[in-house]
Amino acid sequence: MRRGLALARSGYTTTHARKPQPGGCGSPALESPHRRAKMGPSDFVSVEQAMTNVFVIQNQHGHYLGKQQQWLDGRDRKLLYRTEHHDEAINTVFELSSKDIWLRANALACPLDEHRQPDVEPGPAIPDDTEVDSPEGAIVEGEN
DSSP: OHHHHHHHHHOOOOOOOOOOOOOOOHHHHHHTTTSSOOGGGGGSHHHHHOOOOOEEEEEEOOOEEEEEEEEEOOOSGGBBOOSHHHHHHHHHHHHHHEEEEEEOEEEEEBBBTTTSSOOOOOOOOOOOOTTOOOOTTTTTTTTO
């Protein structure tokens, strides 16, 4: 203890020479039951009040990620992937980007509408992959 006291006098402080600051970590003032704030039922926030923003994922084409991990245009908001946590949305973007190197996706914060759905602006229509246009002049089997 003398060494800590001597070092404190010389301007060098160690953990032994420091005095706890009032109101600091481990202070008896904070641990006193008389100083603790009493919480009542009005101090709690309901789920509806707490969750006013959610995060959705949008790609470089303006399409939104759906709950089934497919890209949607955003017209049907019930099908959109959403999360309350920004880090969870970032992790999803990272996972998607590792599967598709050409993907440029962002986690966007958006408010909820009166039906508790993400309030997003619909993106462009997604092209239908079932129709495959063959180039003119291409030879199609069965036609001669």
